[in-house]
Amino acid sequence: MTTPDDRQPPPRFNAARYCLAENARTRGGKTALVMVGDGGHVSRLTYAEADRAVRGIAAGLLGLGLKRGERVMIRMGNEADYVLVYFGALAAGLIALPSSPQLTPQEASFLVENAGVSAIVMGEGLSEAAAPDRPGCLRIGLQDIAAMKAGAPLADYADTAADDPATLVYTSGTTSRPKGVLHAHRAIWGRRPMHAHWLGLTESDVMLHAGTMNWTYTLGVGITDPWACGATTVLYNGPRDRGIWPRLIAEQGATLFAAVPSVYRQMLKYADLGRHDLSCLRHGVTAGEALSPELATAWHAATGKPLYEALGMSEISTYVSSGPTIPVRPGSPGRPQPGRRVAILPPDGPPDPLPAGETGLLAIHRSDPGLMLGYWQRPDEEAAVLRGEWFTGGDLASLDADGYVWFHGRNDDLMNAMGYRVSPVEVEGVLAGHPDIAEVGVAELAVRADLSVIAAFVVPRPGAQPDAESLIAWCGERLAAYKTPRAIRFLDTLPRTANGKVQRKRLADAADRMS
Template sequence: MNLARYCLTSAAPDPGKSALEVVGPGVDLLETWKFADLTRQVLAVAAGLTASGLDQGDRILLRIGHSSDFPLLFFGAIAAGCVPIPTSSQLTAAETGLLLADSGARLVLHDGKTTLPDDTAITALGPDGIRDLKSATPAGFAETAPDDPAFLIYTSGTSGRPKGVLHAHRAAAARRPMDRGWYGMQRDDRLLHAGAFNWTYTLGAGLMDPWANGATSVVYDGPREPDVWPDLLTRSRATLFAAVPSLYRRILKYGEVTRRSFPDLRHGLTAGEALSVSLYQDWKTRSGRELYEALGMSEISTYLSSSPDVPVKPGSPGRPQAGRKVTLLRETDLRELGETVSFAEVEETGLLAVHRDEPGLMLGYWNNPQETEAAFRGDWFLTGDRARADADGYYWYEGRADDLMNAFGYRVAPEEVERVLAADGQVQEVAVTAVPARDGVSLITAFVVPQDPASFDEGRLAEHAARHLAEYKRPKVYRAVDSLPRTPSGKVKRTVLRQARSS
């Protein structure tokens, strides 16, 4: 099994059918890739990478912005048996350097616009090199096994340092429960995804799954003002739309949305953040369309969802998708390491867990067997999410069991942000957490104990954060405080800080 071959050929799509359309400002069609042309180009990239001396299993760091080169290089690397590492174009040189060092990547592919790590010893191919890869004579897909590494995603860890999530070639086929369990996908669908190519939400829901079903993926490359989306949905003839809840909220606030809007759209899809009841009801009332939510994570993709076959219960992300091995474990059993677990009863809050036999589950955390082992109790992988299940089998999200924050669909470790802020000389102590601002919206907030309150310069600290952190990780609110609330053992009480709503 080769993941790229599976996505591009498993549905036996019409070679002349549109697989990928990139639309720009004014909804102008910038690029159209038919399945035959897309497959040929992916195999050309694969041949070019192999000819350059890369071996199967070698890691490749992708520093590509919002361009069709991103999926071509991502799937081309997988087609060659290499392991691409998608990264956000917002990462700084220091952040990129950490990923490069940890992954041991042999090659960096970049577009000449994204920030590169300071390590000059690593081989890097820019626009000219990428052009040469795309000009290679196409070869075949590498013969890889289902459990061979396919791609590596970096996500925030509870230690505050990014950790690599390694997925196998079987991961794409393991997404099949989402086809009916979330999308209601059909071969003639046109799925518009609001995310950038380099986001794993887009790579999976926006590319892998439509192509594996022979459907068309539509991606927007233009200004991100919320009022452009209603017209974009209409003129792109999108039948499905995938975005994070915060974008739906902004579309409703700033865009023209009525029941006559975007006539081709059957329903919306959302993940990455919890969907509030008020937002769901507002969207359904004004658009007249359903909005189906899914809950997942980098380690397994989505596994709970509502869908055309699973009616929405507002406030719940839905039920386990057909065939998924999901349960709730009693938290009291998890305080001590061990193999024994028990299962939560109906309406009892527990820790969401996925069975190790689930084919969509990661191979493990890259180069970190201790953390991989610690993530399991017996045969169950601990997601870190708390939830309860009702008598109908619907799950109700109760928040994280750790301190990870959610910033517009990205999970961010407060310790990583705190380390950066603490390096500014005017900071004595700092604690970072997500503070509720209004219904369904939380803002990353930094509580700072200044060295000298009289001279504390919030703007200077924000500039320091901008130099060292991707935009989505930066605090949106800074608060100078006299001291931080702590437990008797000295641990910061983030729950107390979260009770102070942002102004």
């Protein structure tokens, strides 16, 4: 359990060393990573092998002339080398920039230019055209990574300070372009309250995560947390099959399973849970989307296992949760994890915490080691979320008398798509370029009580008759899949304020009135 005495990491701290060095020394032969692929093919990596490979990659990256603090973009699929390159960059004192292979070349180019990327590591199946061309930027392929792993390893992990930058994660902001969230090495130390209070994670556990490595939820909960505790992580990179997860839980002896709520919903609907022995599973954990009480109840009825929810964001990861030490309260994501300082602040005025029961901005104290260093080259946006001693991420919430958090939506218009935050401005900008569109607004659209999708509300140009399918295809060519609208609604006009600003929260109502 985290106590006030160990909230802060040592002054000299390297995240990769923290996850690998001691494990390699004391449990080198233990399986660190299991990759299950197509046809049930299984590959394994021990802690000793992971430590050796990571230090080999670190030496190889430095051998290419990369300097401390330079950015290395990882443009790979769900393959074992993704995590090794990620930790290799940290081990070398470089800054890792995880990215999704779903990004279009234009989206990837923005990240490369904005971050001033010095090297791009390309994964299997990605063509040279998928790597943006930036002068002086190195392109590193899988053959290069294989040579690094086989080469002489770095003698020791880089001697970094806890506050030195380690990871740059891009997330949608309130503008039309994603913004970079810069984390220090100490962010991994800051995850420690999750281990006991949300995950219930120990060295004896086997963690199966349903996500892909490019997602911070997977990199954190699926890999970093198990490795920080000396546990085993299991990932799947075969064809997407909604019925695969109960089989993998049984076959791999998973004691913990992590996914977004929609995966649990799909399992209940499409998988024959009764065919698989899930006795090894202690509980499931969920984040990225709100967990409905109905889904949690249905899962427990079908499996006898609880679901523990967490609330977080890219800037701090998960800091509110239910779990083995925090009883579930249906409808609430839980309480602040012990050791976290959380408050509700008024949206305007002095940052004085509000009493229980009042709604305001959910805030976490700036002393939390898991909190970001800041936004990459976005000082104005950074200043906007800092209120005195507090960081506010834009979530509206209240605390009840027992300290449970009750979520009341966003103070801005950011959308949530399968756990990714997506800016409506970015999607609107793509659709505004379509020749048949005069105006467009984008917002979340509830398709069920517990499920929302990104929807575009379109006003066609006079005489034009665009169809929904072609507009979705237009977006699919220019946006990552998770940013692409799932629904199109046509309107005569967009609802606007007296000042002409589109009222995104009224878009769905306007479409209903036309139907």
